[in-house]
Amino acid sequence: MASDFAMDPETLDDLIALRRDLHAHPELGFEEHRTAQIVADRLEAAGIEVTRGIGGTGVVGTLRKGTGNRAILLRADMDALAMTEATGLPHASRAPGRMHACGHDGHTAILLGAAEALAGRDFSGTVHFVFQPAEEGRGGGKAMVADGFFDRFPVDAAYGLHNMPGLELGVIAAVEGAQLASSDRWRVTFRGVGSHGAKPHQGRDAVTAAGVFLTQIHTVVAREVDPLQPAVVSACALSAGDFEALNVIPSEVRIGGTARAYAADVRDQIEVAIGRHARGVASGFGIEADYAFARGIPPVVNAPGPTRIAQDAARQALGADGLRTSFPPSTAGDDFAEFGTRVPGAYVWLGMGPARANGQHHGTGYDFNDACIPHGVAFWCTLVALELGTAPAP
Ligand SMILES: [Zn+2]
Ligand SMILES: [Zn+2]
Known part of the structure; x- marks a missing residue:
């Protein structure tokens, strides 16, 4: 030394x-x-x-x-x-x-x-x-x-x-x-109309909407963020329905996850994009989506x-x-x-x-x-x- x-x-x-x-x-x-x-x-x-x-x-x-x-x-x-x-x-x-x-x-x-x-x-x-x-x-x-x-x-x-x-x-x-x-957290709640599992036409299916949303959010990094800018969007928690009630489509699905970026504009871009996908999917299925993005550390x-x-x-x-x-x-x-x-x-x-x-x-x-x-x-x-x-x- x-x-x-x-x-x-x-x-x-x-x-x-x-x-x-x-x-x-x-x-x-x-x-x-x-x-x-x-x-x-x-x-x-x-x-x-x-x-x-x-x-x-x-x-x-x-x-x-x-x-x-x-x-x-x-x-x-x-x-x-x-x-x-x-x-x-x-x-x-x-x-x-x-x-x-x-x-x-x-x-x-x-x-x-x-x-x-x-x-x-x-x-x-x-x-x-x-x-x-x-x-x-x-x-x-x-x-x-x-x-x-x-x-x-x-x-x-x-x-x-x-x-x-x-x-x-x-x-x-x-x-x-x-x-x-940066380390941020996001949450989406899809609110549909619950129904009998055998009669989905009588409700508005939030579970299927959540499935579509989960595949779409991976396009945020793949298709929206500059390929030369590192970023991560992960869904890490998912909750809906009841395994004791497999003939009931629940009215609500909650999804949450983390988002990481190294540049302020990428962080902003991710925040906007996840919300847009949530609302877009909800609109397509005729249901509602609540969205929250909580900024953690920069x-x-x-x-x-x-x-x-x-x-x-x-x-x-x-x-x-x-x-x-x-x-x-x-x-x-x-x-x-x-x-x-x-x-x-x-x-x-x-x-x-x-x-x-x-x-x-x-x-x-x-x-x-x-x-x-x-x-x-x-x-x-x-x-x-x-x-x-x-x-x-x-
Ligand atoms: Zn540590
Ligand atoms: Zn440490």
Whole structure:
């Protein structure tokens, strides 16, 4: 590692112990009371100003140095997933049905390690260390923004980091453009007129209409969206009728699913198209359709300026071989987008080396690789040195 922020063995041992303690005590979104307490206590012990309870269980550490006016945020997430761990490791989750299967324990330890290191260094400006709750689909980023985050902590740029099994250890991928998709939900209810299964002419069949609709919505991506723009439309839930009443055509069918895109105009296009198909099918069958499209998190799209700084930071922290400037985007989402769409931002992937069995994100065999902790800390510290204008101390 060619970093000016090489980590001493005691600090690394301490951060590994912290990471494993968080791993053994996972907490679901908006329930991260223990985790938030540990984070806030350690930030305070390092002399960093702490704001607790923002957006529920969120914590912000604020470190001001010198006279610079520029401010940036570095984000980690703290929540675990509602699943049961199967790694059998000594530090495995002690809570059945809760597991750090996305490595947010590692992100928290890395950002705390960076905050503690930066507390003793010079730079000129303000860093807000953001420990957000409820990243896993529960809207923690949105809750922090709704709680006045950007009024209370105005920033010029936002940075996020996520571990990546399968990306080489000692490598960071920092890529301009789309990294993660938007994640939206849609629902359609077809309302017909129920009838005897033997006398469909006496009703208006919503079940057959739903069948036609299901085949049509796959033409949204295939025939309407630009073939060079990635997008997904999936129907994931369907409910109608009763298996105890197979001679009754129900009056109502509910269908719901997810939609993913990387560009705002594609997202808009999908929202309009699903509704048009629902209403068109309903009209053809002489029935009604209710349609709702609920916007979840926006896509994560890395802006050119912050991406270049993140690339320089990765190169300086990990050496020339430690930077990847191309890496495939993910169809998953991350509500870092709640920060990174309001100010220019960059979100990077931290290499963890080969994945163990069932050790991808959200797998029951997943565990964070502690060997990447020094890489993440060095990246954050170098990024702050580059962003806030003072060369790292010798
Ligand atoms: Zn996740
Ligand atoms: Zn995650």
